[in-house]
Amino acid sequence: MPTLDPRVDAYIAKSAEFAQPILEHLRAVVHAACPDVEETMKWSFPHFQYNGMLCSMASFKAHCAFGFWKGELLVEAADAKTREAMGQFGRITSVKDLPPKKTLESYIKRAMKLNDDGVKAPARAKPAAPRELLVPDYLTEALARRQPALDHFNAFSTSKKRDYVEWMEEAKTEATRLRRLEQALEWIAEGKSRNWKYEKC
Secondary structure (H helix, E strand, O other): OOOOOHHHHHHHHHOOOOHHHHHHHHHHHHHHHOOOOEEEEEOOEEEEEOOOEEEEEEEOOOOEEEEEOOHHHOOOOOOHHHHOOOOOOOOEOOHHHOOOHHHHHHHHHHHHHHHHOOOOOOOOOOOOOOOOOOOOHHHHHHHHOOHHHHHHHHHOOHHHHHHHHHHHHOOOOHHHHHHHHHHHHHHHHOOOOOOHHHOOO
16 A cells, blocks of 8 residues: 555645646556655645655646656656646646656656666756746635735745745644734735744844
8 A cells, every 4th residue: 555645635635626636646656656655745745755856746726747856867858848837747737648657657667766876866957937836715815805915915026925825835734824824914914024033134
């Protein structure tokens, strides 16, 4: 039986309806190809580890993404579509957008061998576009009820917004998330970043 992380279950359950079968399929293929894989959550989306980082998957409002940590050594960027989203397979809107299961399993096994052999990931150039930020509905709705907080949040840089989103999404219980949400709204209304206490005046 594969070892499943309940946080990944929760992530899939909260994803859009179109995304759930894609994420379930990817998860099953990874576990089939790599029975010793370990699931975890990093940067608020699911990752798979085997002797180091192996691959990850994510869902957004209109597409999913899947990619290998050492993807540049595994998958050739054959066309522009692979640059439309993070990972190496472009914007995934259905299971049909993915390579066949056997092809994916082949990539996974090659990724495992790279990790077994201690091959390092190539240095990554800074992306031209920032990582897509998905603000959860509960935060959007709470901000909409507090105009000063909404104005400040909209004026924040993407990285400052991401700090708040990740802080709340990493809460392990709903009670913790609600406490963080109330605290976040108070700070945002004052124009403060998530880490304002540590910023130099």
